[in-house]
Amino acid sequence: MKKAKVLFFIYQMGGGGAARTLLNIINNLDRDKFSPMLVTLNFDGSYESEIKEDVKFLKLPTRRLSKSIFQLAKIIKEEQVDLVFSTIPRVNTIAILATMLSFSKAKSVVREADNLGGDFKTNLQLLGFGMMYKLSNQVISLSEGVKENLINKYKVKATDIKVIYNPVDLKSIRNKVERGQIPAEHQSIFDSSDKIVVTAGRLVDQKDQRTLVSAFAKVNPQISSRLVILGEGPLKEELERQAAELNITDRVHFIGFQSNPYIYFEKADLFVLSSKHEGFSHVIAEALATGTPVVSTDCKSGPAEVLNKGEYGFLSKVGNVDDLAENMLHVLSLNDQQTIEIIQKGYERAHHFDAKKIVQQYEEVFLNTLTK
CATH class of the missing domain: 3.40.50.2000 (Glycogen Phosphorylase B;)
Structure with missing residues (x-):
């Protein structure tokens, strides 16, 4: 043929x-x-x-x-x-x-x-x-x-x-996690006992990292943590100013675009998507594939489908700082057995894609x- x-x-x-x-x-x-x-x-x-x-x-x-x-x-x-x-x-x-x-x-x-x-x-x-x-x-x-x-x-x-x-190329993601290594300049972020929250995406209005930064500012005093933001975009300086105004500059790390984001996902305790709208949300499916629990906004129209209406992750109201912070705190407060169960379900869901x-x-x- x-x-x-x-x-x-x-x-x-x-x-x-x-x-x-x-x-x-x-x-x-x-x-x-x-x-x-x-x-x-x-x-x-x-x-x-x-x-x-x-x-x-x-x-x-x-x-x-x-x-x-x-x-x-x-x-x-x-x-x-x-x-x-x-x-x-x-x-x-x-x-x-x-x-x-x-x-x-x-x-x-x-x-x-x-x-x-x-x-x-x-x-x-x-x-x-x-x-x-x-x-x-x-x-x-x-x-x-x-x-x-x-x-x-x-x-x-x-x-x-x-x-x-x-x-979602599960084989490629596995290979990148197994062979990849966090660069030396970022290693100290992950060496502490702090919980690690990670997000990835363009620093633009659609992704609404402003809400995430505000939610993280509510989470950090209750659970010592760090926010790792992967991505570049026009809102970087504004987000840096926001972090400074909230007195969390030393807790928020802007590390730019990374060709291998999966090594960061895999080392994190939680992945958060704060978007105002998405088509599918490829990145939360990838986060599940790395064994990272997910909290996402319930924006039109992808996250609810990827997470099957909350079965495989936690959905928050769009632009709602308190709701997002509450879900983040919930995941970061889970015991080891509960976390393992969420991770296993995430792997199961990732294989659908x-x-x-x-x-x-x-x-x-x-x-x-x-x-x-």
Whole structure:
């Protein structure tokens, strides 16, 4: 059987969840059935070094999405691509247009990764994205909540949407935990008897680390602890000022983006996600896979699905400092046996998202789309 050539298109292979998802799909795709290639704009991304060697990787000579349409269309035509897969609304729009303008047999599959919405202008924009999505051959949603949003705000038909959860590469995570080592400059954080709370994500409004820092300030006087924040972003200075105002500067550690966050997760007593909205929340599934208990906001729409409405972790009200602090204190106060039980349940849940299983679902969608 001839292998299907699948072109994966993304803005850049940076440190975000969308890039990590693409990495997991590409690396685990069945090479007997598919030949994957990756195209990005002209940016360097932190996950590039993890792409398997057999993947053809091209960078377009532009950093502007609007200028990439015809360049991408040319590649689709010349490489005789069978299927184009993309994620993130603006990137999806470009991928759909480029696939059409390639005047080839290539088909388009787009993935929606977040529960977007807001004011009138934003919702009007989502309708525009929805009109474009209808020109694709298949829409994939990474959670039931995101599917609901696609139906209500993008006006995409339910029958045109397939839900596939994010793939978590359990084997890769295990290897990184076993072979990784906390850098010397961070080792002292973990050498104390303090409880360690960790979070990871861009320092942006969506992730709402402000609420987490305030909640941690309530937790620390009751249980001596440290907050480790992984990630970069425009709110770093503001969050540092907040920590200073709350007199917890020596207890909050901003350690930037880490290519191997799992060694930090595994050493922590608790992982906390404080987001205002998520599509799926890849990172809490990864935290469960490292054996770390999870507290998350019950934001639209991923965490409740990943944690199965609180069965595998604790859900807090969005933006509620007291509720978040209460759940954090609860987990940090558990005895050893209770903690072991939570960790075991977390491992059990993480296996529901094993990349090998999830990528098989993607393969099925790809093959079905090609025969439409």
